Amino acid sequence: MTSPAPSDAAGAAGAGTPPVVLDQVSVSIGGRPILRDVDLTVRVGDMVTLLGPNGSGKSTLVRAVTGLLPHTRGTVRLFGTPIGDFADWQRLGFVPQRSTATGGVPATVREVVASGRVGRRRLLRPTGAADRRAVESALEVVGLADRASYGVSQLSGGQQQRVLIARALAGEPDLLVLDEPTAGVDLPNQQALADALARLKERGATILLVAHEIGPMMPLIDRSVVMRDGLVAYDGPPLTQEVAAHTHHAHEHDLPGGHDHAPHVASPFDWERGGRA
Numbered sequence: 001m002t003s004p005a006p007s008d009a010a011g012a013a014g015a016g017t018p019p020v021v022l023d024q025v026s027v028s029i030g031g032r033p034i035l036r037d038v039d040l041t042v043r044v045g046d047m048v049t050l051l052g053p054n055g056s057g058k059s060t061l062v063r064a065v066t067g068l069l070p071h072t073r074g075t076v077r078l079f080g081t082p083i084g085d086f087a088d089w090q091r092l093g094f095v096p097q098r099s100t101a102t103g104g105v106p107a108t109v110r111e112v113v114a115s116g117r118v119g120r121r122r123l124l125r126p127t128g129a130a131d132r133r134a135v136e137s138a139l140e141v142v143g144l145a146d147r148a149s150y151g152v153s154q155l156s157g158g159q160q161q162r163v164l165i166a167r168a169l170a171g172e173p174d175l176l177v178l179d180e181p182t183a184g185v186d187l188p189n190q191q192a193l194a195d196a197l198a199r200l201k202e203r204g205a206t207i208l209l210v211a212h213e214i215g216p217m218m219p220l221i222d223r224s225v226v227m228r229d230g231l232v233a234y235d236g237p238p239l240t241q242e243v244a245a246h247t248h249h250a251h252e253h254d255l256p257g258g259h260d261h262a263p264h265v266a267s268p269f270d271w272e273r274g275g276r277a
Ligand SMILES: Nc1ncnc2c1ncn2[C@@H]1O[C@H](COP(=O)(O)OP(=O)(O)OP(=O)(O)O)[C@@H](O)[C@H]1O
Pocket: 029, 030, 034, 052, 053, 054, 055, 056, 057, 058, 059, 060, 061
């Protein structure tokens, strides 16, 4: 990649400071507990996938991490700073679920990607050479350099997803959070995404990824976390694609466990055995 390296991935808080730490975090929506006492640490340079059945709380967790949703209990720290005091938002890139993204936006691919630089630019400063380089580089990484002047709405769904990823990459984030970037995306687009994430990872960035389809990203993954019913059910070495698929297709009513327990970390295989470890 030709763009400059991201800003010091370690941050002011120190070389080993984890970009994400959740300590006993609970989130309630409308009085209903959605996340319950979640502990999660994402270390510098790691790529962590968040897996789990529909409705298990994965999107809620990443929305709490990105500050889009307030937590009701516990502590969320970004780069060592409690999220309420965190101000370095340009260090964080977020790719939301596709359905909330580009629909009907009458903008060119380059414009959307350039919008990812906003957090890096000083207020009212015109676009500089570094901005242009970062945008061109991000377009290249996701394989859309030749589509830069196309309208976003002219692209396929998978290509639109890559535009959003390029927008996040253009901001040269130290931490990139992606919510199901591969949902409904064909294999070539999944491969393009995996290549883009590999490049980002090589530059020392940390990646937190909600994914149902791991596919070509499997070799990049350092750790898997499985959510179940608002709790962390597994936190450990990367799961095989087969097991990941199983966790996706499981439904809450098939899974053992009550609603009033402390976080329980176990193997996802326990689900198949039909009992809690
Ligand atoms: N804004 C909201 N209002 C009410 N309930 C919500 C809201 N957002 C999420 N929920 C509920 O919180 C629970 C967890 O949802 P969440 O989207 O975090 O799950 P998920 O694991 O990301 O699911 P999926 O894989 O389907 O995206 C679900 O029961 C959902 O209905």
